[in-house]
Amino acid sequence: MALRIDHTTTSGTFSLDGQTFDVDNNAWVVGDDRECVVIDAPHDVAAILALVGDREVLAVLCTHAHDDHVRKAPELADAVGAPVFLHPDDMVLWNLTHPDRPPDRELADRQVVGVGGSGLQVLHTPGHAPGAVCLHSVDLGVVFTGDTLFAGGPGATGRSYSDFDVIVRSIRDRLLTLPDSTVVHPGHGESTTIGAVRPQFDEWVRRGY
Incomplete structure (x- = not known):
């Protein structure tokens, strides 16, 4: 059966360091007609279950633990x-x-999470959060980047447990090594490609984003 990606956007809040913001989060489901994994579980369980349908869910994979990604x-x-x-x-x-x-279980760098006869490789990409990960599918030609990389730049690093220099290294060493054709599916906002963000990288670093 063909591997596919299903997607929904849910709305809620993000809270950290005594502040709360309204946010829209992407939730992604990867699998075939029989089984799937869910990437992030933000604000609305029913919306995610609608994507899952009657498939077996093998895992709920968290790209990082900010409350807008793991609340549900x-x-x-x-x-x-x-x-x-x-x-x-x-x-x-x-x-x-x-x-x-x-x-229930730990994610580790280079670990492969199997689904639908394929797999998602875990890339540890700290910076936005110390345990942030991206999930790369060679077969689908995509990487799910959570809040590590967006179409407009790297994830925010102005709050507790984040570090700009660390996220720059993560993007440079773990994501920009992927093929330019790799589609980037982030935790918020529109998707892009590695090729589209690559030319912007030095400017992001220069201005400290």
Whole structure:
């Protein structure tokens, strides 16, 4: 069966450092007609379940643990009977939202999460958050970047547990090494390609974004 990507956008809030903002988040489902994985679980379980349909959910994969990406992860995982995966370096952020419910399993750099006869490779890309990861599918020619890379630049680094120099290294060493044709599906906003963002990278670094 053919591997495919399903997508929805949900609306809610993001809170950190005593401030709260309205945000729209992308949620992505990758799989075939029988099974899938969910990438991020932001604000609306019903909207994600509509994408899943009657498929088996193998995992809920968190690109990082800011509350707008994981707020519904335990609820979604319980609804579909799947484990929540998170990189352990993001536990400090996870515990701000879910102090009494740890993730079920850890994500590790270079790990491959299998789905639909294919796989998503985990790329640890700290900077926006210490445990931020991107998920790369060679077969689909896409990378799910969470809040590490957007069409307009790198993820924000002005809040707790973030670092601009670190995110620059992550993008340069882990994402710009991918083929230019690789489609970038971020956690917010429109998709782009590695080829489209590559020429902008030096300018982002020069101005400190």
